[in-house]
Amino acid sequence: MQTKENRNRMWAFIILYVLGLNVCQASGEGKSTQMQYVKLIIEESAINNITQILKGFDYNNIRVDNLTKTTRFVHLNMTPSPVCSSSHPSITCTLQEDLKTPPLWKLKRTDGEFEIFNGTESGVTSAPAVTSVRLDTKISERWEETDKFCPAQGDWKDTKADYTAYLKCPNAAGQRQRKCSAGGTWEAVVAHCVNLDVNLALQQAIIVDVGLGSPDKNAANVFSLLGNITNNTKAINSYANMNATVQVLISLSQKSISIVEESAIYDFLESSSNLLERPLKDSWTLNTGESNSSLADSYLTSVEKLIQKTNKTYTNKQNNLEVMASICTKGSPCSNTVFDVTVNLEPSLGSVKTAGFKELQNYLTEEKDFEPNSIVVSTTMTNTESKELKSVNVNINFQLLKPRPPNVQIKCVSWDNNTRSWSEEGCEWKGSSEERLCTCTHLSSFAILMSRYPTEIKWLTEVTYVGLSISVVSLIISMVIELTVWSAVVKTIGSYLRHTAHIHISLCLLIADGCFLASSNPKDLTEMWCKIFVLLKHFCYLSMFFWMLCLSSMLLHKTIFPFHQTSKKAYMRFFLFLGYVCPLLIAVITFLGYNGGAKDVYFSSDTCWLRYSGLMKGSIHTFVIPVGIIVLFNVFSMLVVIMKLLDHPINTDKSNENENEKKAALTALRSVILLTPIFGVTWIFGFAVMLLDLTIGTVAFVVNYAFTVLNAFQGLFILLTTCLGDKLTREALLNRLRKNDSASTTDSSTKLDSTWKQ
Incomplete structure (x- = not known):
C-alpha cells in the first residue's frame, strides 16, 4: 500500500x-x-x-x-x-x-513522432559535446508527403525539395551539404571537410602567442607539423583543406614572431612549396569549378610577410619555392637569382629578399586576353629600409614558360593587393629585342603576361582581299591581251621568250592568288583541303618566281652578250625546267620532309600557309630562301640593265647637258617602274615583315602596309607595266581594236548600201 x-x-x-x-x-x-x-x-x-x-x-x-x-x-x-x-x-x-x-532530436505531435534533422525545415548542428x-x-x-522531396540516400535522410541537408564530416572537421533541387532530385555533395591534422595545426597557429612557451618556438612547432602534413598531398587534396592550410600561414603571418632557426625556415618553405605541387591544382579551385584568386592572393601575401620574419642571409630552394636573402650595401649592385630569374635592384640598401613561386601564376586572376608566361617573383625589403629609398629601379630578367610567337604582345605586371589583380603601373617591357626583361620602379610581386593572340593591323585583311580580287581580274585581262596581240608583237626570239614568260608568270600568280582567296577562312576548311591549298600556293608562288628568274636571266644575258645567239628551243627547255621542275621538287621535298604535310608541322591550321616558328625555323624557309635568292638576282639584273641604258656617249654640247641628264633619269625611272613588278622586287618588303616584330610599333606597321599593298595588287601592276606600259603591246592592242571597229563599220555600211539599192 x-x-x-x-x-x-x-x-x-x-x-x-x-x-x-x-x-x-x-x-x-x-x-x-x-x-x-x-x-x-x-x-x-x-x-x-x-x-x-x-x-x-x-x-x-x-x-x-x-x-x-x-x-x-x-x-x-x-x-x-x-x-x-x-x-x-x-x-x-x-x-x-x-x-x-x-x-x-525528435518532434512529437498528435499526428506522430518525427525525427528532426537537416533538411526537414530545420537545422541540426553537432560537434563533440554540443548539439x-x-x-x-x-x-x-x-511538410506533407504529397510535397516533392528527395528520398533518403545513404546517410542523407528524406529532404524537402529546394532545401539543403547537412551532415557532419566523418573523421574530419566541418560539414557536408547536399541540396535537394526544386524538382526533388539530389544534387552533388559539397564537402567542407578539413583533415583533423590540418585543423589541429590551424588551432595551434591561432594560439601560438597565447599560453605556455615562446611564440617563436610555438611557431616552429606549427611549421614542423605543417611540413609533415603537406608532405602527403592526399591529406590536403581538397579546397577545404587547402583553404585551412593557407589560413595557418595567414594566422602565423599576423603574429609577432621571428623565424630564426634553420629548421623552422626549412619547414616553413617546404610546407609553402608543397602547397604548389601540381597534383593539388584542383584544390585551389572552388567546388563550382571557378578559380578563387583570393586564396592565392592570401597565400602570396602571407608567405611574403613570413619571409620578412626570417632575419638571416640564406638561399633555400624547394620544388616550387626558392628564396634568396642577401644584405646589400649602399652604392653596390644588388642581385638575387631564383629559378634562373635574375632580379637587379638599384639603388640597394639593407636586406633584400627575393622569392620565386612556381605554379602560383596559374591561380592568380588572369586577364581576358592575356595569360601568364613566367613564374611569380617577389622582391621585398623591410618597411624601414624601403622608406629610406626615395626611388628604386628593379630589373627582372625572366625565363619565359613558353616561347613568344612573332607579333605577340607581352606585358610586365605587378600584383596589386588592393584590387587583387595584375597591374602595369610602374612596370615596362623592354621590347622584342629583350623580350624577357622587365623594368619596374617599385617593389612587389612581378610576372610576365603574354597575349593569347597576335597583334592585328587594322584594315590589313580587308586591303589584302580587295587587292587579291583586283589582281585576279587583272591577270585574266593580262593573259587575254597577250593572246590577242601575240601575232603582232612576237616577231623575234627575244620577244617570244619575254611574252611566254609573261603568260606563265600571270598564270602561276593567278592560281596562287585564287588559292589564297579560297583559303581565306581556314576555320571553314577541313585539314585535307587546307593541306592541298598550302601545297598549291607553295608550288605556284615558287613557280612564279622561277619564271621571273628565267625572264631576268634572259634579259641579263642579252644585255651583257648582245651578239651571242641561243636557239629558242634551248631557251624553252631551260625555262620549263627552271620554271616548273625546280619549284615542284622543292614543294614535294618540303611536304615529305615535314612529316608528310602534318598539321602544325608542315603548315599552320590558323593561316593555311607554311609554318613560321622563328628565324630559320619552320617550313616557311623553304619558300623564303629560294625567293630571297631569286629577288636578289633579279635586282642585280635590273641594275645591270639600267646601267646599260644609262651608258650613252658623252655630249660635248653643254647646252644640252641638263636635258640629257633628265632623259637618263627618266629612262632609269621608267625601267625601274616597268621591271619591279615582273621581277618580284616588291617582295623585298616580305623579308622586312619577317624581321620586324609588330610590337615595335609604327615602323613595323608601315612596312606591313607597304608589303600588303604592293603584293596584293601585283596582278594589277603586271597588267599596267607589261601590257599597257609596253609600247608595242599597247599599239598592237589599239590596232586590233581599230581593225575590229573598222570591220564592224564597213559591214554596217555594206548592209545599209544594199538596203538603199533595194
Missing part, C-alpha cells in the same frame, strides 16, 4: 512539475505547439528505487523513459516562453564531455 502511494505521489510530482514550472505554451491564433522540458534533481541514493518505480509511462502524451545515472553535467539552453508558432526557436544541449554517441536544433518554419507543421 505504501509503495502504491509513493508511486502516485511521484506521478503527481512529475505531472505538477511538468505542467507547472516547465511548460511553455505557445499562444496566438491558429495552431499552437507545446514545447516541454523536464529536469529532475534526485539524491544519488534514491536513483535505483526511482528507476524501478518509474518504468516507462505516458501521461497526456508525455512519455517518461527509464532514468539513467550519469556523472556528466548536461546543460540545456531553451527558448524563453511563450513560443509563437511563427517563430524560429533554437535549442542547444551542451555536455561536459563527449558521450561518443550521435544526438537525436543544437533550429526550427526554420512553423513548428506545428511538417
Whole structure:
C-alpha cells in the first residue's frame, strides 16, 4: 500500500512539475505547439528505487523513459516562453564531455513522432559535446508527403525539395551539404571537410602567442607539423583543406614572431612549396569549378610577410619555392637569382629578399586576353629600409614558360593587393629585342603576361582581299591581251621568250592568288583541303618566281652578250625546267620532309600557309630562301640593265647637258617602274615583315602596309607595266581594236548600201 502511494505521489510530482514550472505554451491564433522540458534533481541514493518505480509511462502524451545515472553535467539552453508558432526557436544541449554517441532530436505531435534533422525545415548542428536544433518554419507543421522531396540516400535522410541537408564530416572537421533541387532530385555533395591534422595545426597557429612557451618556438612547432602534413598531398587534396592550410600561414603571418632557426625556415618553405605541387591544382579551385584568386592572393601575401620574419642571409630552394636573402650595401649592385630569374635592384640598401613561386601564376586572376608566361617573383625589403629609398629601379630578367610567337604582345605586371589583380603601373617591357626583361620602379610581386593572340593591323585583311580580287581580274585581262596581240608583237626570239614568260608568270600568280582567296577562312576548311591549298600556293608562288628568274636571266644575258645567239628551243627547255621542275621538287621535298604535310608541322591550321616558328625555323624557309635568292638576282639584273641604258656617249654640247641628264633619269625611272613588278622586287618588303616584330610599333606597321599593298595588287601592276606600259603591246592592242571597229563599220555600211539599192 505504501509503495502504491509513493508511486502516485511521484506521478503527481512529475505531472505538477511538468505542467507547472516547465511548460511553455505557445499562444496566438491558429495552431499552437507545446514545447516541454523536464529536469529532475534526485539524491544519488534514491536513483535505483526511482528507476524501478518509474518504468516507462505516458501521461497526456508525455512519455517518461527509464532514468539513467550519469556523472556528466548536461546543460540545456531553451527558448524563453511563450513560443509563437511563427517563430524560429533554437535549442542547444551542451555536455561536459563527449558521450561518443550521435544526438537525436525528435518532434512529437498528435499526428506522430518525427525525427528532426537537416533538411526537414530545420537545422541540426553537432560537434563533440554540443548539439543544437533550429526550427526554420512553423513548428506545428511538417511538410506533407504529397510535397516533392528527395528520398533518403545513404546517410542523407528524406529532404524537402529546394532545401539543403547537412551532415557532419566523418573523421574530419566541418560539414557536408547536399541540396535537394526544386524538382526533388539530389544534387552533388559539397564537402567542407578539413583533415583533423590540418585543423589541429590551424588551432595551434591561432594560439601560438597565447599560453605556455615562446611564440617563436610555438611557431616552429606549427611549421614542423605543417611540413609533415603537406608532405602527403592526399591529406590536403581538397579546397577545404587547402583553404585551412593557407589560413595557418595567414594566422602565423599576423603574429609577432621571428623565424630564426634553420629548421623552422626549412619547414616553413617546404610546407609553402608543397602547397604548389601540381597534383593539388584542383584544390585551389572552388567546388563550382571557378578559380578563387583570393586564396592565392592570401597565400602570396602571407608567405611574403613570413619571409620578412626570417632575419638571416640564406638561399633555400624547394620544388616550387626558392628564396634568396642577401644584405646589400649602399652604392653596390644588388642581385638575387631564383629559378634562373635574375632580379637587379638599384639603388640597394639593407636586406633584400627575393622569392620565386612556381605554379602560383596559374591561380592568380588572369586577364581576358592575356595569360601568364613566367613564374611569380617577389622582391621585398623591410618597411624601414624601403622608406629610406626615395626611388628604386628593379630589373627582372625572366625565363619565359613558353616561347613568344612573332607579333605577340607581352606585358610586365605587378600584383596589386588592393584590387587583387595584375597591374602595369610602374612596370615596362623592354621590347622584342629583350623580350624577357622587365623594368619596374617599385617593389612587389612581378610576372610576365603574354597575349593569347597576335597583334592585328587594322584594315590589313580587308586591303589584302580587295587587292587579291583586283589582281585576279587583272591577270585574266593580262593573259587575254597577250593572246590577242601575240601575232603582232612576237616577231623575234627575244620577244617570244619575254611574252611566254609573261603568260606563265600571270598564270602561276593567278592560281596562287585564287588559292589564297579560297583559303581565306581556314576555320571553314577541313585539314585535307587546307593541306592541298598550302601545297598549291607553295608550288605556284615558287613557280612564279622561277619564271621571273628565267625572264631576268634572259634579259641579263642579252644585255651583257648582245651578239651571242641561243636557239629558242634551248631557251624553252631551260625555262620549263627552271620554271616548273625546280619549284615542284622543292614543294614535294618540303611536304615529305615535314612529316608528310602534318598539321602544325608542315603548315599552320590558323593561316593555311607554311609554318613560321622563328628565324630559320619552320617550313616557311623553304619558300623564303629560294625567293630571297631569286629577288636578289633579279635586282642585280635590273641594275645591270639600267646601267646599260644609262651608258650613252658623252655630249660635248653643254647646252644640252641638263636635258640629257633628265632623259637618263627618266629612262632609269621608267625601267625601274616597268621591271619591279615582273621581277618580284616588291617582295623585298616580305623579308622586312619577317624581321620586324609588330610590337615595335609604327615602323613595323608601315612596312606591313607597304608589303600588303604592293603584293596584293601585283596582278594589277603586271597588267599596267607589261601590257599597257609596253609600247608595242599597247599599239598592237589599239590596232586590233581599230581593225575590229573598222570591220564592224564597213559591214554596217555594206548592209545599209544594199538596203538603199533595194
